[in-house]
Amino acid sequence: MQKNLKRRETMHRLCSKGLEVFHEKGYYHTSLDDILKELDLSKGAFYHHFKSKEDFFVHIVQNLIVQKVYALLVEPLNTQKNPLPVILESLENALEPSQGNAMAYGFMLNDFLTEFNKRNTEISTYLKDILKVWEVNLVSVLKRGKVDGHIARHVDCEGVATYIIASYLGMRSLLIDTTNNQLKYQYMQQLKHYFSSIAERNVAA
């Protein structure tokens, strides 16, 4: 069973490095050789494991990117506490440029979303599906917040979720290439103002 292990390991090395370079330089601006060179692998190796560059990226999306979004933005919502601070915390956490040693490249959905839009509908769809999952989870946690008396009853939960996602995506756009903590701080601050406007007044946020 050594062969099977080798296969998995090589594929994982490819996907991992692939995501890293794709995120850094963009999908269409990264040649396979860029990735292969860094891993000391050949074209032959690559095409033995993947049908095409596109197929390769689909693997990356469905394995790595989905996981990252889940870990950063969906899992943290899974608590019984007041949703608003929980959401704030998850967003702040996800905006962190890199925790630990390796590049955690917080969030890359926005870059890929615009890069593939209208260029590759299949990949676009996969990426949008990920956003959708986040949105659905946001909505459900917001609705629960309403029931629990943390969020005002008049609030449109779908609208709030959309707005959170939009501001977050845009923030990622502004943060690109500048590790500007000032921007991040401003964003979090205003988000708190916004949240206070949808919180139930008589309960401590």
Next chain:
Amino acid sequence: MQKNLKRRETMHRLCSKGLEVFHEKGYYHTSLDDILKELDLSKGAFYHHFKSKEDFFVHIVQNLIVQKVYALLVEPLNTQKNPLPVILESLENALEPSQGNAMAYGFMLNDFLTEFNKRNTEISTYLKDILKVWEVNLVSVLKRGKVDGHIARHVDCEGVATYIIASYLGMRSLLIDTTNNQLKYQYMQQLKHYFSSIAERNVAA
């Protein structure tokens, strides 16, 4: 002076169609021939007027894109009225997919910003400068709103401007390829909530 007119006309046709196609398919996914074919012009014509594809796009940015952003998002701020409704109106207007007959493609900064980020620092800088102008104008109009008693004194105007821009950019990301009026409506609605949280309470917004 016929020659000079011809020159201006051809350059303008190139830039105009160039922006259209670049915005539709992306800069790097558009070949010069894509544009030239639609205008019945040749490579020779193109390189007679522009140094390179990059030089061409710089022209487009500095002439057409700057103007569009000014017209849609900066000029409307130039009034003495309460800033918050004015800003809302300008954003709503700018999100309109296409007013009139030709494609007005509302706003394309976000797409180009992410496309050129880390790929072409010169163009990136030009694009960011445009955003900066918008930001500066937002800040100044917000500060005036404070003086005029429309906006609460504790508000961080820079933060608000950043937040508005972020949410707007992100909204454009979400709206791409879907002419989803629902999304736009949700966004405007939540923006109003947010604005109410930074408005001076004792004055009608």
Next chain:
DNA sequence: CCTTAAACCGACCCATGGGTCGGTACGTGT
């Protein structure tokens, strides 16, 4: 061992697309 098939190599193919260059057509000043 010795066969078989997976893992991998790297030279090659070829379409794409930015950029070049020698030429042509025509308006313009003299």
Next chain:
DNA sequence: ACACGTACCGACCCATGGGTCGGTTTAAGG
């Protein structure tokens, strides 16, 4: 009318990069 320069043409050059394919190495099974 003649010369000149501007606008434009389109065949060509060449680097890039996705994908192919015949071959070599290596692990697994009998």
